[in-house]
Amino acid sequence: MRQPTGEQLVFHHSVFTETCKIPYGRVTSYGQIARRIYRPQNARQVGMSLKNLTTYTRFFDDPEFQNLPWWRVVNSQGVISKRERAEAVTEQATLLRREGVIVSERGGEYFIDLNEFGWFEDASDDSKSSDESDD
C-alpha cells in the first residue's frame, strides 16, 4: 500500500472523525458519512477507509482513533455489509448487540432497523439521543 497523498489523508481523517461522532448504541451508513463530509459520491471510499482502518489511523496522532467505532457503520439498508473477512460481519453484530442495538438475522445477513437505531444529523431524534454512554 502506497503512502496516501495529503488529499487522501484529509479524506480518511474526515471519515474517522465523523465515525467517532456516531453515538453509542446507534448506527449510520457509509453514504451518510460521505454526505456529512461533503463527499456525497464517495460512499464506497468511506468503506475503504474503514477497511484499511488500522493502516490509515497510524498516520494520525488522534488518540480517539485508537478505539474508533467502525462497527457503527452499516449500509444504507441497515445491513452489515459483506466483506473479505467474513468473520468481521459477525464480530460487528456482536459489538453492536453489546451496545444494546437489536440486530436481527435475515437470510444469513445481519439487519438493524435504521428507524430505531439509525443516526442522521437531520433526524428529529429527541428521545433517542439521550441514551449515550461511552465505554
Place this chain on the structure above:
DNA sequence: TATCTGACTGGGA
C-alpha cells in the same frame, strides 16, 4: 498506462 475490484447507492424493471 490500462483494467479490475469493492465494508456503496439510488433508481428502474
Place this chain on the structure above:
DNA sequence: ATCCCAGCCAGAT
C-alpha cells in the same frame, strides 16, 4: 417487496 444494474472513484495489479 426483490433483483438488477449503471454510476461512482480510490486502490490494487
